[in-house]
Amino acid sequence: MQLSHDFSGALRTFAYFMASGTHYMLKGVDYLDLYGTEPSAIEMVFAIFVNVIELDDEGNVLNFTYAQKRATDYLRSYCEPSFQIMPPLEDWEMELYCPPSR
Structure with a gap:
């Protein structure tokens, strides 16, 4: 079973705007340097995105914006400690899973 084209497009789009520093939800946040200096912060961003995204039975993405x-x-909270995430992130949203074995 492969991931759907819809999910592939969602992940690609999110990755592009994150890597280019132009994500509209992060206007005014200087985060591009984290890619070279604090990769665990970027790792968590992608883990949260993938843990939260939902697909229907056909693989269509249901909550891309969320x-x-x-x-x-x-x-944003990583870069601006005074920023409050509402509602706070839950443990399952920040779960880091192991890669498949080689």
Whole structure:
């Protein structure tokens, strides 16, 4: 079973705007340097995005904007400690899973 084209497009789009520094939910947040200096922060952003995103039985993405919001709110709070994520992130949203074995 492969991931759907809809999910692939959602992940690609999110990755592009995160890597280019132009994500509209992060206007005014200087986060691009984290890619080279604090990769665990970026890792968590993508973990949250993938943990939160929901697909229907055909693989259509149901909550693209919400998954982006949860992930970008984490990054905003990382860069701006006074920013409060509402509602606070839950443990399952921030779960880091192991990669498949080689």
